[in-house]
Amino acid sequence: MSSLLEVRDACVRYPQRGGLFSRTLSYLEAVSDVSFSLEKGEILAIVGESGCGKSTLAQALVGLQPFASGKYFLNGKSVDLKSEKEWKSVRNSVQMIFQDPYSSLNPRQKVLDILSYPLRYRSFSEKECFKKAEEVLEKVGLPLVSLEKYPHEFSGGQRQRLGIARALMTNPEVLVCDEVTSALDVSVQAQVLKLLDTLRTDLNLAIIFISHDMQVVQTLADKVMVMYLGQSLEEGKVEDVFKNPLHPYTQALIQSVPTLEFGHPPEILSGEIVKSSLGCVFAPRCSLAKEICFSQRPNLNGEERKIRCLFVNQDA
Ligand SMILES: Nc1ncnc2c1ncn2[C@@H]1O[C@H](COP(=O)(O)OP(=O)(O)O)[C@@H](O)[C@H]1O
Ligand SMILES: [Mg+2]
Numbered sequence: 001m002s003s004l005l006e007v008r009d010a011c012v013r014y015p016q017r018g019g020l021f022s023r024t025l026s027y028l029e030a031v032s033d034v035s036f037s038l039e040k041g042e043i044l045a046i047v048g049e050s051g052c053g054k055s056t057l058a059q060a061l062v063g064l065q066p067f068a069s070g071k072y073f074l075n076g077k078s079v080d081l082k083s084e085k086e087w088k089s090v091r092n093s094v095q096m097i098f099q100d101p102y103s104s105l106n107p108r109q110k111v112l113d114i115l116s117y118p119l120r121y122r123s124f125s126e127k128e129c130f131k132k133a134e135e136v137l138e139k140v141g142l143p144l145v146s147l148e149k150y151p152h153e154f155s156g157g158q159r160q161r162l163g164i165a166r167a168l169m170t171n172p173e174v175l176v177c178d179e180v181t182s183a184l185d186v187s188v189q190a191q192v193l194k195l196l197d198t199l200r201t202d203l204n205l206a207i208i209f210i211s212h213d214m215q216v217v218q219t220l221a222d223k224v225m226v227m228y229l230g231q232s233l234e235e236g237k238v239e240d241v242f243k244n245p246l247h248p249y250t251q252a253l254i255q256s257v258p259t260l261e262f263g264h265p266p267e268i269l270s271g272e273i274v275k276s277s278l279g280c281v282f283a284p285r286c287s288l289a290k291e292i293c294f295s296q297r298p299n300l301n302g303e304e305r306k307i308r309c310l311f312v313n314q315d316a
Contacts, residue, residue: 002076003037004206005061005094005174010034010070012053012060027068030056032230034070035300036223038174041204043197045217045238047253048227054210055099057227058178061208062096063087075173092122095167099179101159105151111137111162112147118169136165139202140195157188164195168203175199176208181216193220214254218242226250229281236305246305246312249282280310288312 012031015024030053038044046054059065072079074093080086098104105114115136116129124132134144140161151159160180167175177196181189197220199205211217217224217238224241226234226249234247245251280286283293293310300308307313 002073004040004042004075005038006071006073007037007061008035008071008073010057010060010072011068012056012065013068014056029068030230031060033300034225034227034230034232036225036232036235038206038208040173040206041200042223043200043207043209043221045209045211045221045224046227047211047214047217047224049253050212051229052227053230054227055178058096058176058208058210061174061176062094063091064096092170093172094174094176095170095172096176096178097160097163097167097180100183101156101163102151102183104163105159105166107151109150110147111149111151114151114162115147115166115169118166122170132169133165136168139168139199140165155188156184157191160184160188160192161195164192164199168199172205174206174208176210178210179212182212189216196220214242226253231281231308232300232306233282233308234306235300235302240305246307247282247309248286248288248312280308 010031011029011033013027013029016026016028017023018025034057036044046057048054056065060067067081070081072081072090074090079090112130112133115133116124116126119129119132130147133147137144137146142158142161142165146154146162151162154162163180164175175196180196181192184192193216196207196209200207209217209221221238224236224238225232226241226247228249234241234245234250241250242254245254279292279294279296280289280298283289286293288311290311296310298308298310300306301313
């Protein structure tokens with residue numbers, strides 16, 4: 001049976017401009033050869049240090065950045081990445097929730113208009129928009145009077161609920177959540193995470209959960225993909241990856257989670273993030289790196305558990 005969402009060998013590039021007419025001089029490959037699949041009701045976490053390409057991948061998944069290459073299947077159907085018409089229908093099914101609940105909602109619009117926007121654009125009547133807006137507000141736990149209010153009348157956590165409500169307006173099957181709790185107070189974070197988990201259960205929603213908080217990932221997600229400089233280095237079920245991280249980078253990431261346990265100071269990843277142009281992207285910081293790691297780029301190997309390393313494999 002086909003997956004709900006499947007992405008194969010996806011690449012996303014940013015043009016690097018310069019010179020007299022701001023010509024494209026080169027490209028920065030922010031996402032290279034990323035592949036994953038997602039089932040209904042499943043939560044896939046994407047983790048990795050800042051700048052590794054998580055947001056770029058998230059934006060590409062909802063059509064806000066073009067894929068330079070790769071394949072994209074939704075419910076087993078291949079999406080033509082160059083076709084605007086096909087992306088339009090993808091956007092109903094794959095919706096994004098942004099990191100910053102303050103800047104992602106238009107301050108001049110009432111909540112009803114904010115929520116209705118994705119439907120108006122799809123030629124729904126005012127009455128239909130209102131009905132759907134009431135329905136989604138209830139799902140995210142906000143009172144119906146919210147419809148007549150402006151974003152500034154809500155707290156950070158409530159605004160993030162509004163962001164989720166807006167994403168739900170088109171009955172999506174996948175929610176892409178990019179660091180959705182990192183701008184919130186710790187006490188509110190837990191409520192928003194609980195809401196996402198409830199929506200996954202009640203609506204059978206699949207969620208791509210981007211986070212740098214390994215503890216949250218461990219409690220919330222089913223699967224995890226570890227990214228480094230645009231590539232995924234390890235993928236697998238959360239319990240397997242956290243119990244037995246195989247890739248040296250995953251091991252370092254998990255060890256760098258601060259712990260209060262006496263006698264176990266966190267080992268922070270050290271060294272500069274530099275890309276080895278030929279070999280493994282992690283080689284310049286890897287404690288296991290040998291000469292060959294700087295000249296030969298490893299493939300992502302394995303089925304359920306995948307690892308990109310010349311020396312470690314999933315049978316380790
Ligand atoms: N709009 C952009 N134009 C050019 N480069 C960008 C743009 N957005 C991000 N980048 C670069 O792409 C890489 C990945 O960034 P990003 O996807 O934001 O990573 P993350 O979300 O993991 O922190 C970084 O090197 C970043 O500088
Ligand atoms: Mg980001």
